[in-house]
Amino acid sequence: MKVKKTKRIIIYTMCFLVPLAIATCYFIYRRFAPFGNSSILTVDMGQQYIDFFAHYRDTLLHNPNGFIYSFANALGGGMIGTWSYYLMSPLNLLILLFPLAKMPSAIAIISLLKYGLSGLSFGYFLIQSKKYISWSIVGFATAYALMGWMIANQFNTLWIDAAIILPIIFLGFQKLLRDQSSVLYVVALTAMFIINYYMGWMIAMFLTAYMVIYGIARAYPVEISAYGHIIFKWIKASVLSAMLSAWLLIPTFFSLLAGKTHYTRNQFQIRFEYNPLDMLGKFFNGSVDFKQLPSGTANIFVGSIVVVLFIYYFFIPTIKKNIRFANLGLTAFMIFSMVFQPLDLLWHGWQLPVWYTFRFSYLFSFLMIITAFSAFLHILSEGLDYKRFLITLGLIILGVAYVGLFKKHFEYLKADNFIWGSVFLVISIGVIIACAIYKKSLLLSVAVFAVMAGEMGLNMVTSLNNLDYLKSSDYTTYAQMLRKEVNQVKKRDKGFYRIGTTFARTKNDAFTADYNGGSIFSSTLEADTSQFFKHIGQPNGDSFVLYSNGTMFTDSLLGMKYYMNQQIPENNPNKKRQKEPVPALTRKPDLNSYELLSQDKLIGTYQNPYALPLGFLTPKSGMNNDKIASDPIEYQNELAHRLDPNIKRLYEPTTYSHIQYNNIYKISKLNNAILKKNMMELSYIILTIPVQKDTSYYMTLGTNFNKGQISISVDGQNQTQFTPSERTIIANIGNEQIDGNINVQIFVNASSTLLHDFRLYKVHNSKIAKFSNDMKKNPYKITQWNERSMTGTVNVKSNQQALTTTIPYSKGWHAKVDGKAVTPKKWENMFLYVPMTKGHHTVKLSFWPEGLTTGIILGLIGWALIGFEFYRTRRKKQALPTQAADSTDKPSSK
Structure with missing residues (x-):
């Protein structure tokens, strides 16, 4: 034996x-780590899971509330679904x-x-x-x-x-x-x-x-x-x-x-x-x-x-x-x-x-x-x-x-x-x-x-051997660099804010560096979040959103208080070109209007003076909207007006003063124009756009941009753009400090292509400043907060106002105004707002996942059933010797 x-x-x-x-x-x-500098990071492991593992580590070691909710999850989202699937x-x-x-x-x-x-x-x-x-x-x-x-x-x-x-x-x-x-x-x-x-x-x-x-x-x-x-x-x-x-x-x-x-x-x-x-x-x-x-x-x-x-x-x-x-x-x-x-x-x-x-x-x-x-x-x-x-x-x-x-x-x-x-x-x-x-x-x-x-x-x-893998250092170098920059921002500012970037290794960078971001790649993504990103001209899909094309208005609205921008390294002909440790995501000339706080060889960190707090007062009438504009610029115009009626129209159409053709048939208009090559050689058009100082310029791009049929540069710099997206996106092309011109060069990579939804717009910085100042007049002053709870005060001057937040709405959010429960509501089919009455109020917002209480109760019932079954089985076993003894003590029938 x-x-x-x-x-x-x-x-x-x-x-x-x-x-x-x-x-x-x-x-x-x-030579996968720890046996070398290669790694098993490939496909979703390198683009998704490893960032969640960083969040796992932070949650268990530093922030247990991250199990329930995280503002690193796009603009904010419940995390139990993420944990139950991934972690x-x-x-x-x-x-x-x-x-x-x-x-x-x-x-x-x-x-x-x-x-x-x-x-x-x-x-x-x-x-x-x-x-x-x-x-x-x-x-x-x-x-x-x-x-x-x-x-x-x-x-x-x-x-x-x-x-x-x-x-x-x-x-x-x-x-x-x-x-x-x-x-x-x-x-x-x-x-x-x-x-x-x-x-x-x-x-x-x-x-x-x-x-x-x-x-x-x-x-x-x-x-x-x-x-x-x-x-x-x-x-x-x-x-x-x-x-x-x-x-x-x-x-x-x-x-x-x-x-x-x-x-x-x-x-x-x-x-x-x-x-x-x-x-x-x-x-x-x-x-x-x-x-x-x-x-x-x-x-x-x-x-x-x-x-x-x-x-x-x-x-x-x-x-x-x-x-x-x-x-x-x-x-x-x-x-x-x-x-x-x-x-x-x-x-x-x-x-x-x-x-x-x-x-x-x-x-x-x-x-x-x-x-x-x-x-x-x-x-x-x-x-x-x-x-x-x-x-x-x-x-x-x-x-x-x-x-x-x-x-x-x-x-x-x-x-x-x-x-x-x-x-x-x-x-x-x-x-x-x-x-x-x-x-x-x-x-x-x-x-x-x-x-x-x-x-x-x-x-x-x-x-x-048929698969390719990332180097271990591709992740570790980037993660350490990003977390270092984020920690410097956190030392400077202990309040609540979001951070945007013009670069990204993955859509889940916010989990790796532990900050409140605006992007996510997850199978548990809320559908409303994806739809909102589509409406404001951001890349989106069934399982991801990417805040890569923020305008000055959306930066302000969503509280993107800090921005990190990749620095363009100086060309050195004596050095072999190295892979960029900070992968470019987009161009953002709007940073010219933000304050540069710090910079090194890789990253410059900026502060956005127009960023709004997490909550602010707006007219209740602006909370209800059933119509969604098909164009993202028009949608942002309507959204700004509903939140601040003093803003009649943020964005205005603009146009080019001159167009130059190279191996392209001439067109009568740009939007929805069909661009045709007349040679196999390099083919492009150049638009000269007059610009005013202290004004931001944007162009919209249709989904055919995703297919590689066209590529764009602005003043000789490649207009880096994430693809794909489900709908028309917005790209920032200029924000100058002096009057002048910018040149947009559109390269045609196919024999014939549709320049779908190509339009030019501008917005004066003064309008963004006015919107920001109006919203900041009556802020939700947060005095205490963590990932799933925040307490603050607000001074409501009219019964027609509402405490409006940029917290994504969920039935898991609960509100108490001066200690009394109030049911939060949804605005723009995306965010949470709280109906208010006139006066000075203390408002507490807390998140408890929908169904968690029911699940705990069912679990306790399950354990009770196990206990009852164990007790019943034990009683049966105890009864057996007694029954055996009783049968032995009975007198013989003889």
Whole structure:
């Protein structure tokens, strides 16, 4: 018994260490931090998640309120939805051990541990479920830990915990099906819902499909008469898991209602997304590349041994037919889900994914591997049915032939990878046959492990070598530089304000440097925020907003009190041009009207004298508006007038005094003009625009600018502009201190292009100053504030005024005026305002996520039910000895 226990511990250890060692060797080979200056930062890991990890660190170490709300989330937003989707992995606690400068190293170490833990979890499941211990288990655990889904989603680290917890959930699920304790199932499923509700939903879908299909096939491991009891027990355990995690799930649900649910656009279509046979290419190594990430087929690579055994399983005669049919039905359902759009939509919570398609495919890989292992055990105990095995090989050869004949169709599949896949397939078949002959040979058990680990390691190398990564210093240098500048501003000003920038590494820079910003890239973005940014001429989308095109008016309104601007380095012909550590986002001549506070070689920091406080008084009549101007300049004009009736019109149209053509056909007007080249040479027009001092100049640009058909420079400087955007955007082209001219050069990059929504406008700085001064006359003077609460005073001079804020409206915000609750309202379908009466008032605004109280109550009820069940079970156990004693004391009937 002691020897068996020692062997089990060794196998568990190897299930953890082998995938960890393979992944670590690859990280060392690629010089990922901490093994070099490269990193695993690519795609969303580099553009999104790492900034959230910085916020995670700041929240747990310095500012716990960041779990609930943050003004770094665009203009401000609830954070529970962000945490429940991105940040709840227990392994993230390791981030706290590293300084910000070592964040890429921390993420790499966490990723490596997740590979190891996935292998350990799966190995534990196999040993506990099958009561079998050998080195071959390490091979199957490695196949699971390094399956194609894991490799393709290495940088989506927020999902990888699902691979760790899934085997434990399924082990608890099997116990439940045998009418044993449901404790493991409840604990593991609850943990999954808390760590990542999105993956938890998919696992719940998989278990439901299993229950239905196996129930129809009458394949539960209990008597048919007990089916109703088992189903009820499963439902009760699943509901209990939902209740225990309700404190997070319910607020997240309301967060999704305000965000992603608004973006579903006619996605339900009865159609197949691709030919199911196209999935066969993903069973060869190296099937991951950048083209496959946004729109490829499901990542289901599991290695040759698993594929052969999986197919053979359905031909094994000694396995009960109803069990084989149930497994076949579940397999068919999973394959159908990966090609039929309505089912694909269901798996993803009725929201087709943007990039990273078929995110649930790890469940199919899990099914394949456990099915293959069952076939492997049958072979060890019974040998091979060679007739049926030949049928299996025939099907596999047809699959290989299909991929080989149509290899050009599989763009990601390189010839070397196809050859290596075929070689491993032949070796795998040989090893399986040898296992059938020699059965429980230690040498063959090690051979199974070695072949599986070798093929999975090869797939990791050939797949991840197709991707490019950021240098570790690309993040750390920028993060340290930005945080240093922000900290200097914070030392100068302890109040509430927002900070704008003319540069950006990502849209989530505010989280990395811990400041109140105006941009965000998050799957939990509120739809109202995205719409408001579109109305004011800022780049926006379903999951991002970017405050890159602020005008002097929006800077003022939104309280952008400080601005950081990238400095243009001096040209030095003796030095090799280096990559800019501060990536330019836009040009902002308006900074000429702001006060320069400090500057160094990289950044200049400016103070905006026109920035408004977070709250101010405006006419109540200006709070109601049902009409939205289609043009962003006109929208800002109307908005300024509603807030300050003294402002009749901020922006005025302006025009050019001269136009010069170079290889372009002449046009009669600019707006919506069709620009046509008459040569293949460089083609452009130059507009000369007269400008007045102390006046800001803007141009609007239609969405065709996003497509690269035109490019623009102003006085020889490139008009840097983020793309894409859903609507017309505004670009700042001038703000001069003296009268003169600016020259706008429009380059045409296509034979013919539409100059869509191209207009020129100006606004006098005096009008911005008047608007700012009018709003500042009656400010909301904040005396105390944190991320989710603020208290201040306001002097209301008329019952027709309202306390207007630029806090994004949410039902989670609550207001108290002089200690009495007042219901906040929404203005401009975006921000919060509080109806007021005349007089001097103290106003407290506080945020408590919608649904959090209900979730906590449900969780407490869940714990009460657990306590009651524990008490009832204990009483039963205590009653058994008493009943036994009573029956012993009874007199004999003789």
